[in-house]
Amino acid sequence: MNKNFLPGLVFAILWATGSVAAKFGGRSADLLLLASGRFILTGIIFLPLLILQGKHRIWPRDGEWSKIFIYGLLNTTLTLGAFFASQKYVSAGISMLFLAVAPLVIALFSAVLLKRKLTRFEICGMLVSFTGLIIASFNEFKTAHVSYLGIVLLTIYMISYAAGSVYFSTLKLNMPNVAFNLWQVFIGGLMLLPFCGVLSQYHIRHFDANLLLSLIWMIIVLSVFSNQLWLYLIRQDPVKAAAWLYLVPVFGYVYGYLLLGETITPLALAGTALVITGLILSKRNRAVVPGRE
Template identity: 40%
Template sequence: MLLRLLFVMLWASAAIAAKLGLYSSPPLTLATIRFIAAGMILFAFVYVLNRRYAWPSRAEWIPLILLGLLNTTIYLGLSFWAFTTVSAGIFNLFVTVNPFIVALLSHIFLHRKILGREWTGMGLSAIGLSIATFPSLMESSATLPGLAAVAIGMIAMASGSVYFKKKDLQLPGIVINTWQVLLGGILLMPFTVWFEFDQGVRLDMYFWGSLIWLVAAVSIGAMLLWFRLLKQDPVKANNWLFATPIMGYLLAAIFLHETITPFDGIGTVLVIIGLISSGNVTLRKLAPASKSSGG
């Protein structure tokens, strides 16, 4: 339970850090630097300092490349680019689509039965997020290319979640994340050069603060937690994405001094009810006497 909440907090903080970083850097440039830096740090830890992890086998390289392409290059690359034209409210609303896509793909490719309570929980959470993001939707200046980028990114992430579960790679999470981030950054590099080669970067506090947080807390910390949750159940892991926009509102209020509206409060209640209804959170786990710490 505590690990899931930590993941939600770290995952939600990425949008705020990215928004701040875009004050000083083009989106794909910031994303590429983030992925390459995180990948190199992980590589140094796994294969230089530690040396107890084996290199992937020949059969494991293709799955690692595909995970890097889906989860890093496409999903995160398009998300960074979309932040320049799509509001946080619109982006957060699209996040709710992810569990539905994962559930459908898991049913088709993994033959996982989707329980009625899971559909009910996801529906309640989606309604809650719709209410919470309503003010942002009304004031949105999103463009069609930006919305398409977010939609494609969400489909890529859901596909990566199901593919990861299906392949069941017998590699430690830190090794998978190392190659996913590093390979994803390398695959994104040609697009960055093509679209942003003539755009400069200001090396100020916004750039360095955003980069350090995105690398250490999100690319390394959050993704390691993400793989651990996915190994347990991809549908339930993705359902926790329902809570990230609500956490995002709280973090934005603290660090960006944004106002939390009644819509946010109503949405938060519905999201919690949805998580409980879907079986992701039980009253026993929420009880103070419980010692369960989750996955």
């Protein structure tokens, strides 16, 4: 079994819970404020814990601050911030379309910037998975609503996700991934905070158990554990890591059905089958990344 299979699968399973956690948390607070609070609290809670633990070097050195700032801007402020902000302006179907395109953009950026050659299996597999997601979300397009601001935000999300993934894969870090991740999440959350005011998403309607439980889940499971898995995957190969993103909406459908009472349509099942087929196809043979073993 490929050594990245289990980390990739676990990442997709956990990352998909983000949409459900956001829907629960969104009942109590605006999504962008929820996202910013999640990122900032992640740093406030876990950075001191790592310092007390004393097993890792926590404080970045001079040259590492710029890397943390750039990746935090790309991955946290622009990618996740733009996606959360967009949900106020577009329907689920439109969001799903951009989720489907994101892995293709990551593959394109890797091919152009890293000279990473795509195999025919990877190209075919991604196209099959992309088709599957479009089919799965077809019913959503019938009632889709969209605004220019929503499209701009989702475009920022998609490009920033690809740029951040490729950027991190090129970094040579002397500090542990866990420390790098916590700093970039924290700083990215601070940079996101002003946009809550700009986009008028700064309201907490209810300070209740629903809000607290959503934040706890997103901080521990998503910002800490899932992000660690993602950093590991893109460090190995951004293209192969991107392929796992196709499974995220699939698990999202399952969670929506089990936890929110949403309906799974025959088209969603057919699309899911294509996504899984494409994922298997894309991993059929091993691609070589120049300069890596």
